[in-house]
Amino acid sequence: MADGVENTNGARDRREQIEFGVEGTYERVVGERYYERLIGPNQWPTSDGGRLRTEVERFQRDMDDVCRRLTRFLAMGLGCDDAFDDAFARPNVQMKLCRYPPTDDSEFGVGEHSDSGFLTLLVQDDVGGLQVKNPDTGEWIDAPPIPGTVVVNLGEMIQLVTGGYLIATPHRVRNSSTQSRFSVPWFWNPCLDYRVVPIELPEDLPWCRPKPAEGSFRATASHGGDNVVHDCYGANAFKSLARSHPAVTAIHHSDLEILSSGAVVHRDPSTR
Template sequence: MGSDFKAIPLVDISALVEKVDHPGMADDGDLLDVIRELDRACKDAGFFYVKGHGIAESLMAEVRDVTRSFFQLPLEEKRKIRLTPRTGYRGYQRVGQNITKGKLDMHEAIDCYAHIEPGKYGDLGKHLEGDNLWPDCPSNFKVLLDNYARLLRDLSRKIMRGIALALGAPSDAFEGGTAGDPFWYLRLIGYPVPASISQEQRTNTGCGAHTDYGLLTLVNQDDDICALEVRNLSGEWIQAKPVPGTFVCNIGDMLEVWSNGIYQPTLHRVFNNSLHYRVSVAFFYESNFDAVVEPAELCREKTGGVAKYDKVVYGEHLVKKVLNNFVL
């Protein structure tokens, strides 16, 4: 799948947000238009902007602002919540600590995950057990981000209901055993100006080319810096230019498996070649942590009747990636 798209499509999902949980929604013309647009965007690009999502633009800006305030702190302050295996790979990582395909990424970040009770998933979940690490400064950090994650989890569920309908499935197809108790994680990312990075450490890559691990990603990016790039079928890198008030959404590995390849994640990367520090806050909406994800029967029927993908235990997929993501 995929195409030689030259721009990221924009989808107004206001009808979806308002009506997808209502009885009789399947006959609503406005909602059907949104579903057709989502289907086209997932097939053609695997990326799309969403507007009409119901999240206040002022909240989106506040989340970016508090993230930027934290990254402006001295390194010794930021390292008080540093990420280690003992923190469940939660917390702060310095510039160059994250790795994509064996190469250092020129960004710093805070990783936050949904809570995992000790022992809940046995050996599968032991690496990510624990609570998130929150800084003392800014003082509203925890309250703001907890609320933001809650709102984006609900928004993501609604978008996934639209994607289920786009695939011809019931609206709740991704709930229950697949994502009825969705795992999520949140990355607050800062991309320094290249000249501020030491010569020994410097590369030109803010984050190397990759696909995301789960079902759906929502990115809240600075309004005035072009840095995110998406690769089309011809191998061209297309800029996901900021559109104020929107989220940039993209589909992940688990949706590719579930849809039997009808929808496929798209490689993307980040280059901050501007003269300004860039902030991006990515929310990842995933399967249930212990879900066994496999091609859905209705998607197999649409693609020749044969499963093109093996079963994947989402938690195993995530943990394998996380354990290879950092220089510790």
């Protein structure tokens, strides 16, 4: 994907990328499970003799192992050891190979947002540019690269399933250096048809912030408008695609309309 094609909150993102997901067969699904249109074959380059595909699939296997262990450790920390097992029976993972060109202060490599899935693991070079937002003060904090480490961001699904105990990480990228920034974000997502039922946390689990009002933790996605976080992961994922790539959505999913809330409805055929 070329630099400037993707957008966040309606503003152009300054990055180029190639994206990979779970290999599958595309089907133009209609009805409630429209989000299954996200399944399809990857577009692998053919000029390298398959080398990139081999390396990417090796990376995917390694990250799958890391994320399954990390998910189990998170569940143990919440006192709910097997709480997430069913969600990741068939994970709908994604990854990107990204390049962020140098930008001035008026542009972002990617604007403020929170990820629609469960966890995001980020491998990055030493250029820097990633910032995370303090949810209490609104302050943007630099997350400089630390050799030998991987950044872990929490996504909107873990926010829902923990009832707001864990909060999705608002973040952005601004490359103010004089050289390109390269990164590999890995999105650890549950099954597309996974529907969130908040887990019952132990009574003695301490809260680091005031406990949110019932249901208020659903309305904290940072994509603008009256956008809310949906309890079906597939709906959340399709919403993110549609908002980030409106031109692609208009061409390939012209039968669907994405409302300001993020809800998806089928258009009346007579209005297309």
